[in-house]
Amino acid sequence: MTQPSSITTFDRKAWMSLIAGAPAQDVLALWDACAPHPGFDWLRRPETGAVMVRGRMGGTGAPFNLGEMTVTRCSLTIADGVVGHGYVQGRSKPHAEAAAMIDALMQTGEAETVTKAILEPLQKARQASRDQRAAKAAATKVEFFTLVRGEDA
Amino acid sequence: MYVAVKGGERAIDNAHAWLAEERRGDRAVAELSPEQIREQLGLAVNRVMAEGSLFDPDLAALAIKQARGDLIEAVFLIRAYRTTLPRFGATDPVDTGAMACDRRISATFKDAPGGQVLGPTFDYTHRLLDFKLAAEGEVPEAPMAEPRREATPHITDFLNNEDIIEREPVSDATPGDLTRVPMAFPAGRDIRLQSLARGDEGFLLGMAYSTQRGYARNHAFVGELRIGRVPVEMEIPELGFAIEIGEIELTECETVNQFKGSKTEPPQFTRGYGLVFGQSERKAIAVALVDRALRWEELGEDNQGAPAQDAEFVLSHADNIQATGFLEHIKLPHYVDFQSELELVRKLRAEAGASATLADREAAE
Known part of the structure; x- marks a missing residue:
């Protein structure tokens, strides 16, 4: 019996966020294996820079600058003027380029193919990695028990 | 010369x-x-x-x-x-309440919701050298249990509900940035926390320890220490909305400190805060203690003249790159400086010698 294949739907924020935080080698391996690689023109070639990460005093109060993190970004356009933006953590220019191409293709008729070939596997891998850490953390949770004192027994 | x-x-x-x-x-x-x-x-x-x-x-x-x-x-x-990287902007403040915690402990509440989660800690190890590590061997996978799905609430939320701890004034003011504008004093808490976050761990450890030993004592409890990953969101100007640009590991320490109250505030607990990149809990605790000590003025406490209360002293000496740059430059050629000192000392000695000879002669006569 075959299940009808369900497709996870991603909005633009979700797919860009997923690609940005995924390991560069995972994104590139899936991107290379994905069929459509249309031509494109650069709007902004990949460049690596920093963004200032902010925190809040006491976790919830006024913002302060914590320190920077590396980010690589680029923008490109494919046929019909569809524009793709790539913003990714770290310094990998191929990662940013793949992110921008995926962003562009997700706005075209290729969206379903890209979702199945790239986004779903990345989402699954991210969830698995998070679940595994959470499971290991859960195993270190202290289960207190109280010793009953003699006179109260 | x-x-x-x-x-x-x-x-x-x-x-x-x-x-x-x-x-x-x-x-x-x-x-x-x-x-x-x-x-x-x-x-x-x-x-x-x-x-x-x-x-x-x-x-x-x-x-x-x-x-x-x-x-x-x-x-x-x-x-x-x-310094070679262009700055693309600043992120939205990270939400540490949404952290996926690897470790989360409280020294103040045994039964805090979310529990005491030890994580990969050195605590409770015997600090005996493990010679097995010198030999090759596979590490077994760590045990797992049913993972927690929901976010872990901050401990201070519970105290907030009872109104027994000072509230953090909420704001979205743009914080100062000491990488863009040189530090000036008095420095706001935003600048202090930025400076402490990048400060030398050893220096901050010493400063924090001094507060525990009585120099600006403020008796801190570790209300909560949490280590884990948080998503980082940033507004993307081309898009007009925020995306997650990645995930970073952070250590956050919130201390709960005694406070007698002041003219305007009833007795209540006060807070120290430390937030640091990576798993760096010794430093996060130290930052929280030093942050609290530096808050004496806004809390209406006495200046005890303790080093950890002196923002100018702490922040001016916490940066190990500034410190090492100035310290180590004295090993570089100072031939000209030294030559002038040498000539001065020679001249003074010659003068002292001349006057001594004169005094001897006068005494002899």
């Missing part, structure tokens, strides 16, 4: 060639890769990211390799690199 400092090029080149060879060490021993450093010396990597003020584990690992394990030198390399 002018002293020409030339002719060192060959010596410098050869010194650097030897440095490279010494860095490599015995060629019979396998070379370390940055990936090995990143994966197996993770806490050193975290320290270099925190004090280098740049979250990038690959770069920090490379810096540690290049610096031969000298972490301050590695921090120096990261600081130098970050």
Whole structure:
């Protein structure tokens, strides 16, 4: 019996966020294996820079600058003027380029193919990695028990 | 007198060639890769990211390799690199309440919702050298249990509900940035926390310890210490909305401190706060203690003249790159400076000698 294949739907924020935080080698391996690689023109070639990460005093109060993190970004356009933006953590220019191409293709008729070939596997891998850490953390949770004192027994 | 400092090029080149060879060490021993450093010396990597003020584990690992394990030198390399990066903007403040916690403990509430989660800690180890690590061997996978799905609430939320701890004034004011505008005093808490987050762990540890020993005592409890990953969101101007540009590991420490109350505030607990890149709990606790000590003025406490209460003293000396730059520059050629000092001392001695001779002669007559 075959299940009808369900497709996870991603909005633009979700797919860009997923690609940005995924390991560069995972994104590139899936991107290379994905069929459509249309031509494109650069709007902004990949460049690596920093963004200032902010925190809040006491976790919830006024913002302060914590320190920077590396980010690589680029923008490109494919046929019909569809524009793709790539913003990714770290310094990998191929990662940013793949992110921008995926962003562009997700706005075209290729969206379903890209979702199945790239986004779903990345989402699954991210969830698995998070679940595994959470499971290991859960195993270190202290289960207190109280010793009953003699006179109260 | 002018002293020409030339002719060192060959010596410098050869010194650097030897440095490279010494860095490599015995060629019979396998070379370390940055990936090995990143994966197996993770806490050193975290320290270099925190004090280098740049979250990038690959770069920090490379810096540690290049610096031969000298972490301050590695921090120096990261600081130098970050000055070459264009700044794309600032992120939305991270929500540490949404952290996926690897570790989360409270010294104040045993039964806090979310529980006491120890995580991968050195606590409760016996600090006995483990010679098994010197031999090759596979590590068994750590045990797992049913993972927690929901976010872990902050401990201070519970105290907030009882209104027995000071509330953090909520604001979205743009914070000051000491990498753009040189620090000036008095420094706001935003600048202080930024400076402490990138400050030297050893210096801050010493400062925090001094508050525990009685120099500006403020008796801190670790209300909560949490380590884990948080998503980082940033507004993307081209899009007009925010995306997650990645995920970083943070250590957050919130202290709960005694407070007698002031003219305007009833007795209540006050707060110290430390937030640091990576798993760096010693530093996060130290930052929280020093943050609390530096808040004496806004809380209406007495200035006890303690070093940890002196923002100018603490913040001006917390940065190990500034400190090492000034400290180490005195080993570089100071031939001209010294020549003038030498001539001065010779002259003074000659004068003292001359007057002594004169005095002797007068005494003899």
